[in-house]
Amino acid sequence: MSLLLILLQAAAPVQPADAPNIRCAFETAAAMAVESSDPPERVADRVVASCAAVGGAETPPMSDAGRLRIRAAAIAMVNRKRGTDGQPADAPMRIPAVEGSLTIPDEIAPAVIPYAICLSASAGLPVFTEGGKRRIAPPPGIGKGSDCSEVRKAAARNADGMLLRRGGGSPAQRRAMIDSTLDAIEAHQKASSPRVPPDEPHAAN
Numbered sequence: 001m002s003l004l005l006i007l008l009q010a011a012a013p014v015q016p017a018d019a020p021n022i023r024c025a026f027e028t029a030a031a032m033a034v035e036s037s038d039p040p041e042r043v044a045d046r047v048v049a050s051c052a053a054v055g056g057a058e059t060p061p062m063s064d065a066g067r068l069r070i071r072a073a074a075i076a077m078v079n080r081k082r083g084t085d086g087q088p089a090d091a092p093m094r095i096p097a098v099e100g101s102l103t104i105p106d107e108i109a110p111a112v113i114p115y116a117i118c119l120s121a122s123a124g125l126p127v128f129t130e131g132g133k134r135r136i137a138p139p140p141g142i143g144k145g146s147d148c149s150e151v152r153k154a155a156a157r158n159a160d161g162m163l164l165r166r167g168g169g170s171p172a173q174r175r176a177m178i179d180s181t182l183d184a185i186e187a188h189q190k191a192s193s194p195r196v197p198p199d200e201p202h203a204a205n
Contacts (some may be wrong), residue, residue: 021066024051026093029074033081040078074193078113100176105181107166111158114139118148119189152182 025047032043046069076093079085104112113136121138123147142151156178163174 030075
């Protein structure tokens with residue numbers, strides 16, 4: 001077993017290739033934003049249930065990353081329709097682009113997750129649990145631009161203690177597992193760094 005975290009890129013303009021699921025999310029969320037006073041997150045859950053299956057019965061099941069992107073699109077549209085996103089009504093829609101997922105061994109997950117969260121918070125990126133329904137908040141004092149070196153050291157110490165209590169091999173074996181996991185977290189964070197958006201974003205209709 002392992003824990004799956006989903007990291008998002010910085011918000012990017014919506015592109016035509018996002019159809020049809022994202023178009024469904026925008027259209028459905030726009031209608032629900034007017035018809036309902038429910039919080040954006042609750043509206044988004046209903047939008048995901050409605051739009052994840054767009055494409056027909058022969059379409060492969062929607063991945064967790066895909067559902068997360070639909071949910072983000074729905075929340076963005078609800079906030080736009082209700083005027084709570086601070087943007088003009090005709091501004092291009094921007095939603096987080098799912099960069100991918102990061103698998104962390106259960107044996108050391110509680111110890112190393114704070115490091116993954118710190119790196120993401122430092123880069124200004126949110127982190128969600130699998131399925132995208134719960135956002136993981138960074139610890140107090142950690143924000144954009146934070147130095148995560150001490151958090152990494154603490155993660156390594158705590159992970160080693162967890163493995164030691166479980167009888168997790170020799171010191172060298174424990175270190176190899178911990179280092180590879182922390183290195184994977186760092187590599188994934190670098191791959192998820194915000195990219196420069198296109199010069200001519202496409203506004204959602």
